[in-house]
Amino acid sequence: DAGVIQSPRHEVTEMGQEVTLRCKPISGHNSLFWYRQTMMRGLELLIYFNNNVPIDDSGMPEDRFSAKMPNASFSTLKIQPSEPRDSAVYFCASSATGGLPNEQFFGPGTRLTVL
């Protein structure tokens, strides 16, 4: 069974450009999470969805960031316009919501570099 799939694995862009990160959760999982990892701030939860509905987006840094989950098998995280301080590894994770917190399965991450 395939794990969480993220694309692209690496993205290099220039400041001001729009960046879209993609995630396909594990089939059957109904919770999806977006995390950001930096040296300075560690692992931070940006937003998570249950059954395609955003539940907590308090970690989204600012209006430049937006996330969508149009269906159970796909989610996007968009940054527009991007800034150098957005450079980080972005992880997507999914879990099966059985009521209580379950283990989250992480994708390989997207390493974003904004020049």
Next chain:
Amino acid sequence: AQKVTQAQTEISVVEKEDVTLDCVYETRDTTYYLFWYKQPPSGELVFLIRRNSFDEQNEISGRYSWNFQKSTSSFNFTITASQVVDSAVYFCALSEAKQGAQKLVFGQGTRLTINP
């Protein structure tokens, strides 16, 4: 607010030594879940264990063991007879224990290096 502290930023030991990674947490919840994840050099995060706050029994899985002490708000992780493949960054995390609550709060991580 929930908080997880991993005071050890980096640990370096020689292969076959035992090593303990510390994790201290803060929460006002009476019920909660604790997790450990491993991030090897390849970058992905790998789930190791989940423990709920009602279960203070220590757990052993092969060379890995976990010591949960609710009285001191600690959930420490010990690797016995360490191996080079154990080299990774290890994260402790905390979650509320209520329906639909999935948010994980991570510690800063401990970078463990096992030298041959």
